Amino acid sequence: MTLTTELVDWTHEQRCRKAVAALERNGFTALYCATSQEAFDYICAEAADAATVGFGGSMSVVDLKVADRLGAMGKELLIHGAPGLSPAERVAVMRRQLTCDLFLSGTNALTLGGWLVNIDATGNRVGSMFFGPKKVIVVAGRNKLVEGGVQEAMARIKEWASPPNARRLSYKTPCATTGVCSDCNAPDRICRITTVIDRRPRLTDLRVVVVNENLGL
Numbered sequence: 001m002t003l004t005t006e007l008v009d010w011t012h013e014q015r016c017r018k019a020v021a022a023l024e025r026n027g028f029t030a031l032y033c034a035t036s037q038e039a040f041d042y043i044c045a046e047a048a049d050a051a052t053v054g055f056g057g058s059m060s061v062v063d064l065k066v067a068d069r070l071g072a073m074g075k076e077l078l079i080h081g082a083p084g085l086s087p088a089e090r091v092a093v094m095r096r097q098l099t100c101d102l103f104l105s106g107t108n109a110l111t112l113g114g115w116l117v118n119i120d121a122t123g124n125r126v127g128s129m130f131f132g133p134k135k136v137i138v139v140a141g142r143n144k145l146v147e148g149g150v151q152e153a154m155a156r157i158k159e160w161a162s163p164p165n166a167r168r169l170s171y172k173t174p175c176a177t178t179g180v181c182s183d184c185n186a187p188d189r190i191c192r193i194t195t196v197i198d199r200r201p202r203l204t205d206l207r208v209v210v211v212n213e214n215l216g217l
C-alpha cells in the first residue's frame with residue numbers, strides 16, 4: 001500500500017466513523033468495517049438464526065458475494081432477480097422479502113448526519129428496509145457517503161446511482177444513454193419512490209454497516 005492510499009483510506013475512515021456515530025445517535029445499530037471481508041463476516045454471523053434471507057437487488061450486496069455463503073449455510077435465499085423466474089414468480093419473491101427473517105440491502109446514499117436516502121422503482125427494496133423483515137442489514141460503501149442533507153443525497157443518486165442502474169437493467173430512459181438525469185417521464189422511469197429513513201423505524205432491527213471501500217452504485 002502506498003502512503004497516498006494509506007492517507008486516502010484514513011480520510012475515508014474518518015468520514016465513515018462520523019456517519020456511524022450519527023447513525024447511532026439516530027437509534028440505528030451501526031458498525032464500521034475497514035474491509036468488505038469484515039462486512040461479509042458480520043452478515044454471516046448475524047444470519048445464524050435466519051431461515052430466510054431476502055435480497056433487495058443491491059449491487060453493494062452483490063459486491064460482497066455473500067449469497068453463495070448464506071446458501072451454503074442452508075438459508076433460503078429470496079432473490080427476485082434469479083434467472084428463470086416468470087414475472088409472477090418475481091413478484092411472489094418480492095412479497096416474501098417483506099416478511100423474511102433477514103433482509104439485505106444497500107443504500108443509494110448515506111448522509112454524514114446518519115440518514116438513509118433511497119430512490120426505488122417498485123418499492124420492494126425500500127419497503128423491506130423499514131417494516132416487515134425481522135432484521136435488516138444495510139451495507140453502505142464509502143462511496144455512498146454524502147456531506148449535507150436530502151438535497152445533496154438526491155444529487156448523488158441522480159448522478160451516480162439512477163443512470164447507471166437504468167443502464168444496467170437495460171431500461172429505455174434518457175439517462176441510460178446519456179448518463180444524465182433529465183427528470184424524464186419515460187414508461188421505464190426508475191425514479192418513482194423516494195424514501196428518507198432518518199431514525200431507526202421503531203419496530204425494525206435496522207443495522208447499518210459502513211464499509212471503507214467502494215461498494216455498489
Ligand code: SF4
Binds near residue numbers: 158166174176182
Ligand atoms: S428520472 Fe428518468 S432520466 Fe432521471 S434518473 Fe430517473 S429514470 Fe433516469
